[in-house]
Amino acid sequence: MARKIRPLHGLFGAEVVGVDATKPLSAEEFAPISEAFEAHSVLLFRGPVLSDEQQVALSEHFGQVQVAFKANQTGGSMFSRQSNINFETNDIFPPDHHRITFLKANMLWHSDSSYMDCGSLCSILAAREVPPTGGNTEVVSTRVAWEELPKNLKSRIENLSVVHSLSYARDKMDMSILTDEARAAAPPVKHPLVQVNPTNGKKSMLIGAHAAFIDGWSEEDSRELLDELVERASPAQNIYSHEWQDGDVIVWDNRCVLHRATPFESDKYRRHLERTTITDRARL
Ligand code: OGA
Numbered sequence: 001m002a003r004k005i006r007p008l009h010g011l012f013g014a015e016v017v018g019v020d021a022t023k024p025l026s027a028e029e030f031a032p033i034s035e036a037f038e039a040h041s042v043l044l045f046r047g048p049v050l051s052d053e054q055q056v057a058l059s060e061h062f063g064q065v066q067v068a069f070k071a072n073q074t075g076g077s078m079f080s081r082q083s084n085i086n087f088e089t090n091d092i093f094p095p096d097h098h099r100i101t102f103l104k105a106n107m108l109w110h111s112d113s114s115y116m117d118c119g120s121l122c123s124i125l126a127a128r129e130v131p132p133t134g135g136n137t138e139v140v141s142t143r144v145a146w147e148e149l150p151k152n153l154k155s156r157i158e159n160l161s162v163v164h165s166l167s168y169a170r171d172k173m174d175m176s177i178l179t180d181e182a183r184a185a186a187p188p189v190k191h192p193l194v195q196v197n198p199t200n201g202k203k204s205m206l207i208g209a210h211a212a213f214i215d216g217w218s219e220e221d222s223r224e225l226l227d228e229l230v231e232r233a234s235p236a237q238n239i240y241s242h243e244w245q246d247g248d249v250i251v252w253d254n255r256c257v258l259h260r261a262t263p264f265e266s267d268k269y270r271r272h273l274e275r276t277t278i279t280d281r282a283r284l
């Protein structure tokens with residue numbers, strides 16, 4: 001079947017039709033996918049469930065895969081597991097288990113690895129097993145948000161730097177999510193608030209739950225601006241809400257997309273997705 005692009009949302013996002021993500025891709029086959037990624041910010045592939053090896057092969061076309069943060073169930077591997085299943089017993093975690101609390105942190109708008117110095121080009125989230133209802137993943141574009149900002153706000157924030165911190169974000173929710181070791185492994189990092197895409201010059205904003213401060217600003221002033229920007233980025237009409245099917249693979253551009261998890265009946269249904277996170281090559 002010929003490759004075709006189908007819009008996911010009026011403002012951004014595209015389904016790549018006619019590409020089986022479980023199959024190896026040649027450099028020639030990947031080139032238009034890379035172009036579509038830069039243009040549309042979010043790509044969806046639908047097809048058979050990927051194996052770990054197939055997901056890594058797809059990921060490596062985009063760049064260098066990051067080793068997952070220690071706090072995850074799969075810490076130390078290339079995968080960040082998003083699941084309510086205990087893989088040692090194959091049972092669902094009870095609702096008060098710290099893994100379930102950990103997953104709730106994903107329900108705030110965020111950009112993966114924005115708390116890392118090397119940042120992230122994109123995440124690839126692949127559905128192994130999904131609930132029959134609920135548990136959508138929602139995405140918004142901060143490229144769209146930037147374009148929609150009033151001119152005076154754009155000029156006020158254009159040259160600011162923003163400090164991203166994992167411990168700031170997690171501790172605000174629940175001090176018990178991170179161990180001291182995990183906290184020490186992720187010191188705060190500074191990024192330009194406004195990012196420029198190197199292939200097309202489009203601007204976006206690196207904001208979301210890990211964004212702790214505007215460099216040099218008070219916590220109060222920082223909070224006010226950062227909360228306002230997330231709010232402006234996420235009105236209902238700008239959200240693409242993805243209803244997962246087994247085998248779905250979504251690639252989102254962490255430089256210009258915020259995403260969040262949404263609730264499902266986690267004491268009743270099983271949900272298992274695996275994420276690979278690709279480093280921003282421009283920052284290597
Ligand atoms: C992630 C994430 C959301 C979800 O994998 O980085 O935030 O819906 N996932 O599982």
Ligand code: MN
Binds near residue numbers: 106
């Ligand atoms: Mn995430």
